[in-house]
Amino acid sequence: MEERRVVVTGLGAVTPVGNDVGTMWDNIVAGKSGIDIVTKVNKDDFPAKVAGEIKDFDVLQYVDKKDAKKMDPFTQYAVASAKMAVADAGLEITEEIADRVGVWIGSGIGGMQTYEEQHNKFLQKGYRRVSPFFVPMMIPDMAAGQVSIQLGAKGINACSTTACASGANSIGDAYRAIQRGDVDYMIAGGTESPITNMSFAGFSSMKALSFNEDPKTASRPFDKNRDGFVMGEGCGLLILETLESAQKRNAHIYAEIVGYGSTGDAYHITAPAENGEGAARAMKQALENAKVDPSEVDYINAHGTSTDLNDKYETQAIKDVFGDHAYKLAVSSTKSMTGHLLGACGGIESVISVKAIDDAVIPPTINYETPDPLCDLDYVPNEARKKEVKVVMSNSLGFGGHNVALLFKKFEA
Numbered sequence: 001m002e003e004r005r006v007v008v009t010g011l012g013a014v015t016p017v018g019n020d021v022g023t024m025w026d027n028i029v030a031g032k033s034g035i036d037i038v039t040k041v042n043k044d045d046f047p048a049k050v051a052g053e054i055k056d057f058d059v060l061q062y063v064d065k066k067d068a069k070k071m072d073p074f075t076q077y078a079v080a081s082a083k084m085a086v087a088d089a090g091l092e093i094t095e096e097i098a099d100r101v102g103v104w105i106g107s108g109i110g111g112m113q114t115y116e117e118q119h120n121k122f123l124q125k126g127y128r129r130v131s132p133f134f135v136p137m138m139i140p141d142m143a144a145g146q147v148s149i150q151l152g153a154k155g156i157n158a159c160s161t162t163a164c165a166s167g168a169n170s171i172g173d174a175y176r177a178i179q180r181g182d183v184d185y186m187i188a189g190g191t192e193s194p195i196t197n198m199s200f201a202g203f204s205s206m207k208a209l210s211f212n213e214d215p216k217t218a219s220r221p222f223d224k225n226r227d228g229f230v231m232g233e234g235c236g237l238l239i240l241e242t243l244e245s246a247q248k249r250n251a252h253i254y255a256e257i258v259g260y261g262s263t264g265d266a267y268h269i270t271a272p273a274e275n276g277e278g279a280a281r282a283m284k285q286a287l288e289n290a291k292v293d294p295s296e297v298d299y300i301n302a303h304g305t306s307t308d309l310n311d312k313y314e315t316q317a318i319k320d321v322f323g324d325h326a327y328k329l330a331v332s333s334t335k336s337m338t339g340h341l342l343g344a345c346g347g348i349e350s351v352i353s354v355k356a357i358d359d360a361v362i363p364p365t366i367n368y369e370t371p372d373p374l375c376d377l378d379y380v381p382n383e384a385r386k387k388e389v390k391v392v393m394s395n396s397l398g399f400g401g402h403n404v405a406l407l408f409k410k411f412e413a
Helices: 021-028 073-089 111-125 134-139 142-151 163-180 197-203 243-249 274-290 310-326 344-359
Strands: 006-014 099-107 185-192 234-242 253-266 299-301 330-332 391-398 402-409
Touching: 006 021, 006 073, 006 243, 006 344, 021 344, 073 099, 073 111, 073 185, 073 234, 073 330, 073 402, 099 142, 099 163, 099 344, 111 134, 111 197, 142 185, 163 234, 163 253, 163 402, 185 310, 185 344, 197 243, 197 253, 234 344, 243 330, 243 391, 253 274, 253 344, 274 310, 274 391, 274 402, 299 344, 310 391, 344 402
Parallel strands: 099 185, 299 330, 299 391
Antiparallel strands: 006 234, 006 253, 185 234, 253 402, 391 402
8 A cells, every 4th residue: 555645734733933833943043052051940059050841921921820830831832833733734633534633742841830739738738738730730741631631632642751762762753643544634743841840950960961150052062062961841743644635735835754763772871872773773764765866965964962972873873874965964962942841842944944944044053163083074063054955864863762863854745
């Protein structure tokens, strides 16, 4: 049976650089950072002082107060992004198509804010004061569950929890579900709201976070002076659907999703495999799945966390996969502006990848000042580049050795 073609027709996002796709993209292209002094935890309690926080977000624009109170922020971001994405796609989820519309939204951690708040209540006042909504607010799948409820989507409803690859795995698995014919439409991506005391403590303790106190320069992927990632929060979602459906609806097609690679390192719980071996296999798998030659790729939206091992090994993996072409394609990390959204990064970076194709602009890696001899590719330093982009790869790599590569292509009938 011939696999169905799958296209992207809608985008939605809530991010540290804007609470809608248009604002986010304008700021990304302008090289504006959403990273600032952290306010959701007391900075004096931690060695890390900065974060990419959501600002001026009003969930009541998307749900009523009663429903909002039953949602952790990671779910609120997903519901808002989903409603924006569906509106952008011009998709009306009627009873006629409801069971053909699925939701696949990943989250690496889920409702950490809810967990900490309710745990404190339990310790101070006993079990009777713990909210009856505690469990359904906390569990990572509830973003997908609430989006399904809010929009009436009755198809496959799932959540991938693969650390920082969660959003990318969710998009890849949603793509496969449409290819197979399980559904015709998917709302897919990732969401996260991890800026809490315990998350900040855990990542600080493992020395994964940047301890640079200057928010303007703390996230500096591929730069020799990088010293760790900056935690971010938010959500990025795509509307995926069959090409047939999109053409029938006369929908705007941002891009076609053509490849998905997903591998495991089988190496270490937090460190990437030596020389990015697992990441390289995921990239090769995506290219083979798409039947795309490595020389056709114009741009890679890298995982690019601003940590020593990730940036070095991802660079090596790109060189292993692309050979001489690695020095001709553009590579950038938009985490330099958004921070690292953990389970949501694959979602928001897929939105950015699709916009790069649609607008013919390659976003920059900001704060790139001092070259690292081990990171010697074209990282689009500090300024966006106007250029036709036909094929984009988006990489997401997570704790536990999860590696995902997604391949998006300019749509051609």
